[in-house]
Amino acid sequence: MPLARYESIDSSLKDRILDVSKQDFATHGYEGASYNQIIQKIGISKGSMYYYFENKEDLFITCFLDAFTNATVGFDYASFSFEDDEQAYWNSIKKISSKQWNDVLQHPLLMSLMRQLVSLGTDHSIFRKLNSLCEGLSEYGDLMSILEHGVQIGAIRNDVPLNVLIRMNTEYEVWLIQELQEERLDREQVVDKFFEMFRRLFEMRR
Known part of the structure; x- marks a missing residue:
């Protein structure tokens, strides 16, 4: 799950992080997706991303739960x-x-x-x-x-x-x-x- 700091960021940035990441995982798969390339596509620094998520695994779990919640709202x-x-x-x-x-x-x-x-x-x-x-x-x-x-x-x-x-x-x-x-x-x-x-x-x- 994301680090506590993630919950306090602007909703538009939060949406961008999730939208870009979900599309990248869906396109390239978990193993094929590059954490660094995802960060570049989002348009934030690598340091900022690690401020919100521990690693790619943490990001994938967050994306999956968000997608599931949206689908079963x-x-x-x-x-x-x-x-x-x-x-x-x-x-x-x-x-x-x-x-x-x-x-x-x-x-x-x-x-x-x-x-x-x-x-x-x-x-x-x-x-x-x-x-x-x-x-x-x-x-x-x-x-x-x-x-x-x-x-x-x-x-x-x-x-x-x-x-x-x-x-x-x-x-x-x-x-x-x-x-x-x-x-x-x-x-x-x-x-x-x-x-x-x-x-x-x-x-x-x-």
Whole structure:
């Protein structure tokens, strides 16, 4: 994440840093993007950039989270209907998961950054840091509340910790992005496949 000084800079400069950086990462990939060239394109000194970000990895993480936030600005876990009927509960899960995936898939820049992230692999430090950061977001807490409700009504399994299941589900998401990238699945199939795999992973074993 950016250093504290970044939050106090002018919004126009902040937007320029993010816009230029996201485009460069999307065009050249994380490995192919040059931190020095990004700084030159932004039009600030190298010293100033290091005043805001520790390194290229820090910048990429900030760009990814910003792109994801912009793509899902209309998405809100709080709108989830806490149904006590199991089938109604799963219908609500399908509704919110479909909306989130459709929101993401409609943003080419975010999809490009996601492909870059997937290409790095889940063992890469960027992937691990993003997972850790996401677990600290309010949205993660909202998701946990939804899943805990599912456990209470017998829809969600209770033999594996929920945070472990969420991390396992991340591997599914990575696979779906890869399948989409290789054109083995189209967007509609990705949305449907995600819910199918999510339910298979999380549903209470009978």
